[in-house]
Amino acid sequence: MEMILTGEIIDTKTAFNLGLVNHVVPADQLETKTMEIANRIAEKSPIALRLAKEAIKVASRSNLDEGLRREVDLFATCFSSADKDEGVTAFLEKRKPEFKGK
Numbered sequence: 001m002e003m004i005l006t007g008e009i010i011d012t013k014t015a016f017n018l019g020l021v022n023h024v025v026p027a028d029q030l031e032t033k034t035m036e037i038a039n040r041i042a043e044k045s046p047i048a049l050r051l052a053k054e055a056i057k058v059a060s061r062s063n064l065d066e067g068l069r070r071e072v073d074l075f076a077t078c079f080s081s082a083d084k085d086e087g088v089t090a091f092l093e094k095r096k097p098e099f100k101g102k
Helices: 002-006 012-017 027-042 046-061 064-079 082-092
Strands: none
Touching: 046 064, 046 082, 064 082
C-alpha cells in the first residue's frame, strides 16, 4: 500500500527481496530464463494447471469460505483425472509422466 500510494520507485534487488518478482536475470539471459520456466510448467498436467489457475482466480475474487469450497471441488476434479493416474504411475515407475489433458 505504501509503495502504491507514495509512488516509490524501487530497484530490482528491493523488488526481489519484497517478493514482487521471482527472478532477476541480466537482460541477455531473460529469454533463456523465461523459456526454462515455461518448459517446466509445460511438463505438468494441463488439467492440473487449468484448475490451479482457476483456484487462484476464484480465491482473489471471493471470501475465504467460498474460495476454500471451490478449491475442494477443483481438487476433486483434478484427483479424478486420467492425468492424476498417469502421474502416480509414472512416479512409481520412476519415469517422466506423459500427460494427455484428460
